[in-house]
Amino acid sequence: MSSGGSRARGRVPLMAGNWKMYKTSGEGADFVRHLAGELGVANDREVVVAPPFTGLASAVAAARGSSVKVAAQDVFWQAEGAFTGEIAPGMLTDLGVYAVIIGHSERRQFFGETDETVAKKVRAALDNGLLPIVCVGETEAEREAGAMEAVLSRQVPKGLAGVVATEAGALAIAYEPIWAIGTGRTATAEAAQQAIAFVRSQVGAVLGEEAAESVRVLYGGSVKPDNIDELMAQPDIDGVLVGGASLKVETFKRIVQFNEA
Ligand code: PEP
DSSP: OOOOTTOOTTOOOEEEEEOTTOOOHHHHHHHHHHHHHHHOOOTTSEEEEEOOGGGHHHHHHHHTTSSEEEEESOOOSSSSSSOTTOOOHHHHHHHTOOEEEESOHHHHHHSOOOHHHHHHHHHHHHHTTOEEEEEEOOOHHHHHTTOHHHHHHHHHHHHTTTOOGGGGGGOEEEEOOGGGTTTSOOOOHHHHHHHHHHHHHHHHHHHOHHHHHHSEEEEESSOOTTTHHHHHTSTTOOEEEESGGGSSHHHHHHHHTOOOO
């Protein structure tokens, strides 16, 4: 597989697909087997797919021994208890799940996720050895009002409220401008770079410079085969979180196999 090895700073590119509420367990397993076969050995980047909860076990089984890892799309912060419908971090690691998406804008928008619940979930994920992929990003109205930096400088420190500096390398942040999610409108590579550099500066403000240098910051929002190379050529973009284009092996494979300028 082609190398993304020119990336400095030791931040391994993280290429993650969020399947949202798509794919049965069998479809997910077929996808993982197919993708793993196409990718072969990929040790210069991390490749992650996030099926719905019902598809986690079969995806983990299909990924075994391959370069593909599996993430959940959400997690609860308690270890167990009377929390109908919720899934504990230990239940995910028990299945062999590697990572978890936390605070996706759809969870914030439709399911009452707040910066405070994000922080609790991030802490619980880290405590259980799961890699949290923490989503942040502004709405279109916020962007138009010139409030992008204000939103990010609230979401990043609040979401990382329970994190200590030495843990920065064990988590990832996905900058996902909400107006770019599922719309076909991607932030330009330059705008994404600028916002992501700002996210990194916010990590620096709360956790220090070393943490800012080691945290991986991803871009998400209508990532496609035809814009991935330009995005990954940006110095602060350490990977991507992909929705629609992660549902087909061919398109996701091309994204994973980005060509770095
Ligand atoms: C997402 O849901 O995180 C996302 C980025 O979706 P899409 O790639 O379809 O815009």
